[in-house]
Amino acid sequence: MTQLKLGLPKGSLENATIELFEKAGWLIKPAARNYFPKIDDDEVACSICRPQEMSRYVESGMLDAGITGKDWTMENESEYVLVGDLVYSKVSRKPTRWVIAVAGDSDIKSLEDLEGKKVSTELVNVTRRFFEEKGINVEIEFSWGATEAKVVSGLVDAVVEVTETESTIRAHGLRIIYELMESNTQFIANKEAWNDTWKREKIENIFTLLQGALNADRIVGVKMNVAQEKLEEIVKILPSLNAPTIANLYNTDWFSVETVVSEDVVRDLIPALIKKGAEGIIEYPLNKVI
Structure with missing residues (x-):
């Protein structure tokens, strides 16, 4: 049987990635001290590895596809196919940021003040290229x-450190003097695997469903029954992705009205719908929006 070798990120993104796959339709079961979790899809074989190494494994063909960060693909300068961005993180749906930070009481106020100074980072190659382009000589470790x-x-x-909320940086009394770059999660593929018809279709299907799961984040469906004489007034206050779905209820002058809205709208929307005469209101979660 042909299988797709799929890499999942170890570390801070591991749980969020497994939860995203579950929402997209795949159940992944990690095992303690095992880097090869089980997945309920015989066409996929999963491996867990560090995001810092993912693009190298994908480039070499050890993996057909993998999820990693844009920062680490830039750091490794690997060759791969970018299937698409998956903007999610361990705490939010926002890109992470790589920033340059100094001690709060440091005399360093700008990039130029770092001339001849020592800078520590995990992102060595990106940092080195950045300072070379700026013409600033620094010692990078x-x-x-x-x-x-x-x-x-x-x-x-x-x-040069990555941050989402700046809480760790503030906790250490550091001060940000420059934002180096933004990074987000990416789905990447090996070039040969991408040229294989079966593997490419499998990769594209997985990405489509993962993106659909992300699109459904904090979006819910709302369904209700509305009398004909109150229909136009109800529809006027209904937000929706395109337009609400309206269908006649059998042998009545009532309608079933259904729409998709942001989760933070519902708390105000439902009381307003009740005042306008909607009945039998149902709110339900969505796994995917495609």
Whole structure:
């Protein structure tokens, strides 16, 4: 049987990715100390690996496709096919940011002030290219982790670090002086796998359903019964992606009205619908919007 070798990111994105796949229709069951989780699809074989290494494995053909960060594909300068962006993270649906930060009481105020200084980061190649393009000479050292603490302890003058909420940076008393880049999650494919008709179709189907699951985030369906004389007034206050669905109820002058709306609208919408005469209102979650 032909199988698609799919890489899933280990670390902070692991749980969010598995939850996204479940919403898209695939049940993945990780096993303790096992890098090959089970998936309820005989056509897919999963491997879990670090996002920092994913693009190299995809480029080499060890994996047919994988989910990683734009930052790490840039860092590795690997060759691959970008299937598409999947904008999600461990805490939000916003891109992460790589920033340059210094100690709160540092005399360094701008990029130019880093001339001749020492910078610590995991994103060595991207950082080196950035400063070379700016014509600023810095000493860059690789960080194995706890990067922010190196500034606090005086081991380096600045760090290039990833952040979503800036909470860790603020907790260490650091100050951001520059935003280097934004990064988001990407679905990438091996070039040979992409040229294989079966694998390409499988990859595209997975991406479509994953994107559909993301599109459904914080969107719900709302369904109700409306008398004919109140229909126009109800429809006027209904938000929807395109237009509400309206169908006659059998042998009555009532209608079934259905729409899709943002979750944060519902708390105000339902009381308004009741006042306008809607009955039998149902709110239901959505797994995918495609």
